[in-house]
Amino acid sequence: MEHIVIIGNGISGVTLARHIRKLSDKKITIVSGETDYFFSRTALMYIYMGHMKFEHTQPYEDWFWKKNRIDLRKAFVQHIDTDKKTLALDDGDLLTYDKLVIATGSKPNKFGWPGQDLDGVMGMYHKQDLENLEAYAPNNKVCKRAVIVGGGLIGIELAEMLNSRNIPVTFLVRESSFWNGVLPEGESVMINRHIKNHHIDLRLSTNLKEIKSDSNGKVKSVIIEETGEEIACDVVGLTAGVSPNIDFIKSSNIETGRGVKVNRYLETNVPDVYAIGDCAEQHEAIGNRRPIEAVWYTGRMMGETLAQTICGNRIQYKPGHWFNSAKFLDIEYQTYGWVFSKPKEGHAHFHWRHADDTKCITIEYDISTNQFVGINTFGIRMRHETFDTWLTENRDVDYVINHLSEANFDPEFYSHYETEVLSAYNNQLQTA
Amino acid sequence: MSLAKPDAINISTKQKVALAIGIIGLFILALALFNTNFPNKGVFLTLALGLITIGIVVYSRDAYLTKLEGIKNDGVWFKSISSRGVWGWIVGVILTTFYIVLYFYPQYLGLDTATKDHANNTGLVSLFDPLSQLLSGRNASQWFVYGALYTVAILAFGYKFILKYRHNRYQQIRTVSVMFFQLGFAFLIPEFMYVMNNDLPYYDLKSVWPLNYYIFDEWSVNGFLSNGSIGLALILFGIISIFVITPILTYKFGKRWYCSWVCGCGGLAETAGDSFRQLSSKKMSAWKLERWLIHLVLVFSVVMTTAMVYTYLGYDSNDFWLTRGVFIALVIGFLTVVFAGVMLFKRQELGKDAKYGAIGLFAVIAILITMHLTGTNENVFYVKAGNLRSAYGIYIGSIFSGVIGTGFYPILGSRSWCRFGCPMAAILGFQQRLFSKFRITTNGGQCISCGNCSNSCEMGIDVRHYAQKGENIVRSSCVGCGICSAVCPRGVLKLENDSMKGRINPTEVLLGNDVDLMDLVNQK
Known part of the structure; x- marks a missing residue:
């Protein structure tokens, strides 16, 4: 029986294992050193906030794995020998495979800041990071202030986490406005205001110079690059993005760049070795996507795709229309298709914002053809299927604006804003 | 409280x-x-x-x-009262004691x-x-x-x-x-x-049989019938409630119209019990227990009610057209028609449960026929019908719904009666699963498996199990409280009444993937 070994028990690896099991009888082993069982990484924040316990973040009960004959091996892989098709594990065992899948995800970026390895300095990615945070920031007496470095999705989640325990937060963002490399201006500044409304000390255009240590090797303060200001703190969260977690692969024959290099079939340069999820790097970017997509959904989709290939139906990874979502404190965000922070050449943005400053949408469209390119929506839920259909049908922006109510996914009895959006759209066209 | x-x-x-x-x-x-x-x-x-x-x-x-407005669940699993801590147990004991004293x-x-x-x-x-x-x-x-x-x-x-x-x-x-x-x-x-007519039995109009298990008792029916047209209207309303109003509203809106909008048990669970909703067990084993228990209670309540009515009906059709024989025939006929209808139109949805349904139906019919053959003016199954009724009242009406159902809020969560015991919920749920426009729609591929939905489901439904597969949630136990949708951080869940077509939508590969791949695997 062919033995499939998957390194990593995140969404990519687990989705792959489940789909291989649906399609075949192959022997499947998942190796992970982080946890015994698959859990939802995106839910780690809710454990610290007390919304859930760790076991609630595990989508499958413990008996699931045995019942589906998916073997779990708790260990870190130290070396991959692709000639002998063997993995060396950190507990000294060797594990042989017929096909190997690397699905090891990401690790938090560190940019060589002085003091970045002190006690009390942490990312927010692995379960161990959460345990670390619980130790250094159990309450606002032990942790009188926390400083977060890096204004992205994980940064704002960490701010929300600390806020839930009334720990004062200073949030250092390199950019002039929150996540404005991705979000258009109007949305980004709305989120700036929302962050401040939560009494988070948001510092825009601010860089970290160094992290200072007390006499015990624990963080004492940070120094701001621009002003030289020293901010006393007990915890520093490093959330300046993530990069592929592939250090252990460097000693093997598998080609790596920033991530594990793969072709469209998710195959590496070595036969019978594949990579999926956050750690995979496409030789060439697919459409507007980045070569490395560190997103939950793409990891899952790669798992679904590769299962076909491994079970004898070799197919390419061909993601459909881009979509994503997140939540910024109390404001939900969804995106379908492409909306760039500044409209691409030949494109324009239509932006509408509600007076209460918690809801807005931005639509990107092509100026010459009027084709709808994508939508960002804040504080209003939209129907994935509807936008997926409209994108496939190449609808124009007028159609989308006039049929927006069909895509509304808010709970029943919620106020609707389609007429307001439509009149804003008409006004904007007249003035333009 | x-x-x-x-x-x-x-x-x-x-x-x-x-x-x-x-x-x-x-x-x-x-x-x-x-x-x-x-x-x-x-x-x-x-x-x-x-x-x-x-x-x-x-x-x-x-x-x-x-x-600021938003989801307010911070610390729910840290607080002693809402996480089965010392305070949770203390409140549980106090409530349970209160119910025991109240009932007994x-x-x-x-x-x-x-x-x-x-x-x-x-x-x-x-x-x-x-x-x-x-x-x-x-x-x-x-x-x-x-x-x-x-x-x-x-x-x-x-x-x-x-x-x-x-x-x-x-x-x-x-x-x-x-x-x-x-x-x-x-x-x-x-x-x-009572002020208007103090002979009328207490009647909470919204409490429908079989939740209101005493409405067809002899004293109750006599109480109504001895009060002229008002009493007659009330007892007719009681019958229409379960056989006409309930099916129509459940078809249009799902069982939520009752369980989380009208019902008193549900009302307490949704308000005073809100702090305990996360305590319900989401294990597969709990779901299995739920399916057995709630349907057994339903069978018990149907048999008990039939037996009660049976004993005060006469043999002679000269007195009243509804004799014991006619009544038993009506009950058996009704159950058979319902089952046949389901098998005819909903065989697919029923799946493996069809077998259990058939066994259940024949068991009930056998029990009713035995009752008819052995029953006397007082006794059914050689015991007093009144004893059957008291047993139901004590074990189901008092201990299950009150002492366990509410007393154990801080231990089992706020809906253990609704989930494991309520025969009304069983009937509404059966209909919701098979003949209703209601579902919780899953929004394409947006689920991140975080588990907030399952965690906050008071009925112990593992909502995430469906959401992460892109499947709609069509479960008989769902009371439509809508909290799963509220707490979802990615806008994945929406309670809707829509057409029956495509309501149950098992998917293999989720939206957002290559269309060819979706076609390929969903074809099978």
């Missing part, structure tokens, strides 16, 4: 003051319980209920209105059991006499005390819930609805009906 969050951690001074006010109110009730004879009972009762309400209101305002030893609450009109109440019950006198001109019974406290709990904690979800109109409207039905239908209207 005002001990919603007695933890001193992270609560403001104002919240501590509010807790103190509420506890003083409870203390007055406790003094009355231990037979303190208050001089001016009306004043002290007002004071007690007023202080409890003010405490909850002030506490809630400080807890929610000082923060009402004399300890001060009920005068010697006289029929409770002329000489003492203790807690006597404290409620002035209010009962005001509403219906008679002294309080233990059920009046219970009803009054129940109503206060739903109103005060309903207010708290409305503030907690002040960004969510579905939650607000739904809560106003349960508050209205509790205050009006369960509490005030029956009292006024």
Whole structure:
């Protein structure tokens, strides 16, 4: 029986294992050193906030794995020998495979800041990071202030986490406005205001110079690059993005760049070795996507795709229309298709914002053809299927604006804003 | 009940003051319980209920209105009361004890059991006499005390819930609805009906058979029938409720129209029980137990009711067209038609459960025929029919729904009766699963498996199991409270009434993937 070994028990690896099991009888082993069982990484924040316990973040009960004959091996892989098709594990065992899948995800970026390895300095990615945070920031007496470095999705989640325990937060963002490399201006500044409304000390255009240590090797303060200001703190969260977690692969024959290099079939340069999820790097970017997509959904989709290939139906990874979502404190965000922070050449943005400053949408469209390119929506839920259909049908922006109510996914009895959006759209066209 | 969050951690001074006010109110009730004879009972009762309400209101305002609108679940699993900690167990024991005393030893609450009109109440019950006198001109019974406290709990904690979800109109409207039905239908209207006609049996119009298991008892039916057209209208309404109104509304809206908008048990669970919703078990084993238990209770209640009615019907069709034989034939015929209809139109949806359904049906028919063959004026199955009815009343009506269902809120979560025991929920759920427009729609591929939905499901449905596969949630137990949709951080879930087509949509590969791949695997 062919033995499939998957390194990593995140969404990519687990989705792959489940789909291989649906399609075949192959022997499947998942190796992970982080946890015994698959859990939802995106839910780690809710454990610290007390919304859930760790076991609630595990989508499958413990008996699931045995019942589906998916073997779990708790260990870190130290070396991959692709000639002998063997993995060396950190507990000294060797594990042989017929096909190997690397699905090891990401690790938090560190940019060589002085003091970045002190006690009390942490990312927010692995379960161990959460345990670390619980130790250094159990309450606002032990942790009188926390400083977060890096204004992205994980940064704002960490701010929300600390806020839930009334720990004062200073949030250092390199950019002039929150996540404005991705979000258009109007949305980004709305989120700036929302962050401040939560009494988070948001510092825009601010860089970290160094992290200072007390006499015990624990963080004492940070120094701001621009002003030289020293901010006393007990915890520093490093959330300046993530990069592929592939250090252990460097000693093997598998080609790596920033991530594990793969072709469209998710195959590496070595036969019978594949990579999926956050750690995979496409030789060439697919459409507007980045070569490395560190997103939950793409990891899952790669798992679904590769299962076909491994079970004898070799197919390419061909993601459909881009979509994503997140939540910024109390404001939900969804995106379908492409909306760039500044409209691409030949494109324009239509932006509408509600007076209460918690809801807005931005639509990107092509100026010459009027084709709808994508939508960002804040504080209003939209129907994935509807936008997926409209994108496939190449609808124009007028159609989308006039049929927006069909895509509304808010709970029943919620106020609707389609007429307001439509009149804003008409006004904007007249003035333009 | 005002001990919603007695933890001193992270609560403001104002919240501590509010807790103190509420506890003083409870203390007055406790003094009355231990037979303190208050001089001016009306004043002290007002004071007690007023202080409890003010405490909850002030506490809630400080807890929610000082923060921005949004999901307010911080620390739910840290607080002792809401995570089966010491406070959770203490409150559980107090509630359970209260229910045992209420159902089985009402004399300890001060009920005068010697006289029929409770002329000489003492203790807690006597404290409620002035209010009962005001509403219906008679002294309080233990059920009046219970009803009054129940109503206060739903109103005060309903207010708290409305503030907690002040960004969510579905939650607000739904809560106003349960508050209205509790205050009006369960509490005030029956009292006024008594004033108008004191021979009518107590009838909470919204309490439908089989939840209201005594409506077709002989004393109840006689009570109605001896009161002319009003009584007849009421008992007809009782029959129409379950056979006509309920199926229509459940078809259009799902069982939520009843369970989380109207029902009193549901009303308490959604308001006072809200802090405990996350405690329900999401294990597969709990689901299996649920399916057995709730349907067994349903069978028990159908057999029990049939037996009760059976014993007071005659043999001779000259007296009344509805004789025992006709009645048994009607019941068996009805059950068979329902089952045949399901097998004919919904065989697919039923799947493996068809076998259990068939076994269940034949078991019930066999029991009913045996009953007909062995039954006498008094006995069915060689025991008194009244005994069957008392057994149901004690084990299901009192112990299951009251002592376990509510007393165990802080241990089993707020809906263990609704989930494991309520025969009404079983009937509505059966219909919701097979003949209803209601579903919770999953939004394409947006689920991140975080588990907030499953965690907050009071009915113990593993919502995530469906959401992460892109499948709609069509479960018989779903009461449509909508909290899974509210807490979802990615906007994945929406409660909807839509067409029956495509309502149940098993998917292999989720939206967002290559269309060819989706076609390929979904074809199979």
